Amino acid sequence: xxxxxxxxxxxxxxxxxxxxxxxxxxxxxxxxxxxxxxxxxxxxxxxxxxxxxxxxxxxxxxxxxxxxxxxxxxxxxxxxxxxxxxxxxxxxxxxxxxxxxxxxxxxxxxxxxxxxxxxxxxxxxxxxxxxxxxxxxxxxxxxxxxxxxxxxxxxxxxxxxxxxxxxxxxxxxxxxxxxxxxxxxxxxxxxxxxxxxxxxxxxxxxxxxxxxxxxxxxxxxxxxxxxxxxxxxxxxxxxxxxxxxxxxxxxxxxxxxxxxxxxxxxxxxxxxxxxxxxxxxxxxxxxxxxxxxxxxxxxxxxxxxxxxxxxxxxxxxxxxxxxxxxxxxxxxxxxxxxxxxxxxxxxxxxxxxxxxxxxxxxxxxxxxxxxxxxxxxxxxxxxxxxxxxxxxxxxxxxxxxxxxxxxxxxxxxxxxxxxxxxxxxxxxxxxxxxxxxxxxxxxxxxxxxxxxxxxxxxxxxxxxxxxxxxxxxxxxxxxxxxxxxxxxxxxxxxxxxxxxxxxxxxxxxxxxxxxxxxxxxxxxxxxxxxxxxxxxxxxxxxxxxxxxxxxxxxxxxxxxxxxxxxxxxxxxxxxxxxxxxxxxxxxxxxxxxxxxxxxxxxxxxxxxxxxxxxxxxxxxxxxxxxxxxxxxxxxxxxxxxxxxxx
Amino acid sequence: xxxxxxxxxxxxxxxxxxxxxxxxxxxxxxxxxxxxxxxxxxxxxxxxxxxxxxxxxxxxxxxxxxxxxxxxxxxxxxxxxxxxxxxxxxxxxxxxxxxxxxxxxxxxxxxxxxxxxxxxxxxx
Numbered sequence: 056x057x058x059x060x061x062x063x064x065x066x067x068x069x070x071x072x073x074x075x076x077x078x079x080x081x082x083x084x085x086x087x088x089x090x091x092x093x094x095x096x097x098x099x100x101x102x103x104x105x106x107x108x109x110x111x112x113x114x115x116x117x118x119x120x121x122x123x124x125x126x127x128x129x130x131x132x133x134x135x136x137x138x139x140x141x142x143x144x145x146x147x148x149x150x151x152x153x154x155x156x157x158x159x160x161x162x163x164x165x166x167x168x169x170x171x172x173x174x175x176x177x178x179x180x181x182x183x184x185x186x187x188x189x190x191x192x193x194x195x196x197x198x199x200x201x202x203x204x205x206x207x208x209x210x211x212x213x214x215x216x217x218x219x220x221x222x223x224x225x226x227x228x229x230x231x232x233x234x235x236x237x238x239x240x241x242x243x244x245x246x247x248x249x250x251x252x253x254x255x256x257x258x259x260x261x262x263x264x265x266x267x268x269x270x271x272x273x274x275x276x277x278x279x280x281x282x283x284x285x286x287x288x289x290x291x292x293x294x295x296x297x298x299x300x301x302x303x304x305x306x307x308x309x310x311x312x313x314x315x316x317x318x319x320x321x322x323x324x325x326x327x328x329x330x331x332x333x334x335x336x337x338x339x340x341x342x343x344x345x346x347x348x349x350x351x352x353x354x355x356x357x358x359x360x361x362x363x364x365x366x367x368x369x370x371x372x373x374x375x376x377x378x379x380x381x382x383x384x385x386x387x388x389x390x391x392x393x394x395x396x397x398x399x400x401x402x403x404x405x406x407x408x409x410x411x412x413x414x415x416x417x418x419x420x421x422x423x424x425x426x427x428x429x430x431x432x433x434x435x436x437x438x439x440x441x442x443x444x445x446x447x448x449x450x451x452x453x454x455x456x457x458x459x460x461x462x463x464x465x466x467x468x469x470x471x472x473x474x475x476x477x478x479x480x481x482x483x484x485x486x487x488x489x490x491x492x493x494x495x496x497x498x499x500x501x502x503x504x505x506x507x508x509x510x511x512x513x514x515x516x517x518x519x520x521x522x523x524x525x526x527x528x529x530x531x532x533x534x535x536x537x538x539x540x541x542x543x544x545x546x547x548x549x550x551x552x553x554x555x556x557x558x559x560x561x562x563x564x565x566x567x568x569x570x571x572x573x574x575x576x577x578x579x580x581x582x583x584x585x586x587x588x589x590x591x592x593x594x595x596x597x598x599x600x601x602x603x604x605x606x607x608x609x610x611x612x613x614x615x616x617x618x619x620x621x622x623x624x625x626x627x628x629x630x631x632x633x634x635x636x637x638x639x640x641x642x643x644x645x646x647x648x649x650x651x652x653x654x655x656x657x658x659x660x661x662x663x664x665x666x667x668x669x670x671x672x673x674x675x676x677x678x679x680x681x682x683x684x685x686x687x688x689x690x691x692x693x694x695x696x697x698x699x700x701x
Numbered sequence: 702x703x704x705x706x707x708x709x710x711x712x713x714x715x716x717x718x719x720x721x722x723x724x725x726x727x728x729x730x731x732x733x734x735x736x737x738x739x740x741x742x743x744x745x746x747x748x749x750x751x752x753x754x755x756x757x758x759x760x761x762x763x764x765x766x767x768x769x770x771x772x773x774x775x776x777x778x779x780x781x782x783x784x785x786x787x788x789x790x791x792x793x794x795x796x797x798x799x800x801x802x803x804x805x806x807x808x809x810x811x812x813x814x815x816x817x818x819x820x821x822x823x824x825x
Contacts, residue, residue, distance in 0.1 A: 136771055137766070137770040139766060141763065141766055172797060173796070174797075175796050273775060279774075280772070305783055305792065310786070311786040315786050315787070403801045406801075407785075407788060410803065518765075518802070518805075519803040520767045520800055521790065521801040522798060522801075
């Protein structure tokens with residue numbers, strides 16, 4: 056590979072002409088944790104998840120970058136370790152680069168993003184990409200770390216060896232964008248920077264071997280490693296010494312005694328924060344919504360529209376919006392844990408358990424993110440290479456307590472569990488109940504996975520390889536971007552699904568009109584009657600028709616039940632200005648029924664988005680239908696038992 | 702670079718038992734020198750902080766790719782740095798990266814000590 060001779064025949068001129076869009080398309084490629092997503096974020100200003108452990112960037116993210124010579128389409132491909140069509144991530148990346156992705160054109164150029172502190176192994180990843188013959192810019196990130204840890208590299212030397220532009224940068228630094236911008240501009244002007252790698256890499260993938268025979272995959276990689284090291288040597292690469300801070304932190308975090316303790320402390324801290332610390336914020340949000348509602352009610356003329364807006368929308372959407380601070384705190388912690396590098400260590404600590412269940416260690420990462428939301432979790436399960444493990448992971452992901460359950464838990468816990476300390480200042484009683492609910496979901500997931508892996512999904516496990524990225528300070532910018540993203544998604548959901556459901560519900564509470572033309576008492580309304588039809592089914596669980604309506608509407612998304620109950624009780628008590636959902640529930644549910652409702656929400660798969668993404672990811676209805684039925688049966692049985700026993 | 706003993710895929714499954722035998726060899730401190738390769742050990746048996754060179758991967762078929770793609774390739778340097786608690790995976794330094802492997806995976810990797818590997822190079 057060191058026999059790199061510039062080949063003018065391969066040097067590309069202006070590209071992107073004649074494509075579907077006038078703008079050149081550039082793909083960002085690189086291994087996970089190479090700083091690729093950070094670079095993409097800074098380039099496009101688009102919001103995107105940036106994390107510090109493998110398997111986060113699963114979806115294709117694209118944006119338009121204004122270069123000095125014109126706009127360029129940039130797409131951020133999933134972080135991969137190779138291009139062999141083994142995991143879904145790699146298939147997506149490979150097909151995108153070959154232009155075989157549906158609805159996508161072939162990129163006109165690639166930006167290969169590599170972590171310079173791991174140059175040897177990352178050059179191995181880069182080789183098949185360079186071999187595609189597309190105009191390439193190689194961006195080496197973590198230049199500061201290389202320096203700090205006494206490594207060295209002559210980037211010009213590497214550029215000469217590879218025959219393409221090489222930029223050595225710090226991905227987080229604004230200055231890192233300059234070489235990329237120049238490269239993008241050169242795509243328009245046909246500048247010197249735009250060159251394809253002149254090295255014709257041996258067609259070494261086993262599928263494409265010219266002899267038609269498979270070359271042992273180990274040989275391919277051994278040869279690739281040799282070439283990568285030769286390249287590094289020729290460019291004066293001196294590998295950095297191991298990071299001292301990472302080593303010191305790992306000594307604590309993976310310590311036989313302290314490690315699990317740190318793990319438990321982190322989990323407790325997160326739960327305590329989303330419950331105790333979120334409270335003042337939530338009180339504030341609640342007050343703001345109530346005050347604005349009152350203000351609107353005051354300035355608007357009495358009539359059906361005011362009733363719709365105040366009793367329907369404000370009460371319904373408002374009661375869900377209150378939970379925004381709590382959800383943001385959860386996502387804040389997840390973002391910090393991911394970006395700092397701790398999440399991968401947590402996966403290592405938890406691997407014993409995962410192994411006993413019969414799952415791959417990698418399943419831990421999607422399952423952990425399922426605590427935020429099952430939808431991205433199911434999609435990120437693509438990084439689990441073993442197909443059976445992937446299905447099992449997807450199947451149990453919705454048992455993890457997602458953020459949409461939080462509003463329901465929070466409402467019921469606040470209404471039925473008295474506040475007070477349980478373990479001194481460290482753990483309150485309400486937080487303890489919350490942890491118990493999380494644990495219940497986790498237990499169900501573990502048992503389900505164990506059963507699945509011993510029955511429907513039995514098979515020989517793949518080797519477990521987990522990369523531990525160096526610890527890094529999470530960047531405030533990336534975390535802020537993710538929180539903003541979450542807020543937007545949550546508001547969109549509140550604004551769309553919840554708004555529609557609340558409005559429909561409100562309409563159903565208004566008919567049939569009483570003989571005097573008034574809205575009916577809620578029990579006599581269309582909604583009330585529909586609820587009474589369901590009531591016999593849910594009565595054994597201790598629920599009345601109001602909860603029944605909530606259960607039905609929450610099929611769209613779990614948190615909708617809070618809005619629904621807000622609307623139902625809001626309409627019911629419309630003359631009472633001091634209406635509080637909490638108090639209304641306390642009157643309506645006894646303790647056993649409240650616990651039953653909590654348990655129902657722990658188990659039931661009330662989320663159409665999850666079902667939809669399940670169908671997409673498993674390629675059929677079989678798994679989602681099984682999952683929905685199984686979880687519903689579990690929920691019903693659990694709720695029934697709770698109500699009967701308590 | 703270390704001499705690489707790479708076997709065709711078909712032979713790899715059969716060689717599992719072989720690895721175990723060699724492990725016993727190393728246990729009896731077989732220091733056979735003079736051109737012959739030093740004894741192979743299993744990565745799982747390497748004590749913390751000892752640098753070794755990967756010689757062979759005894760994992761069947763395509764299953765080997767996740768290892769290869771993360772730089773665990775014959776010829777690479779491996780060094781166990783830390784055991785996770787409660788018999789969990791062990792963290793290895795692999796050419797500058799940190800990678801965690803379960804014991805059963807580490808038992809499929811045949812290695813020789815980096816010093817011995819260097820010796821082999823010298824004798825060649």
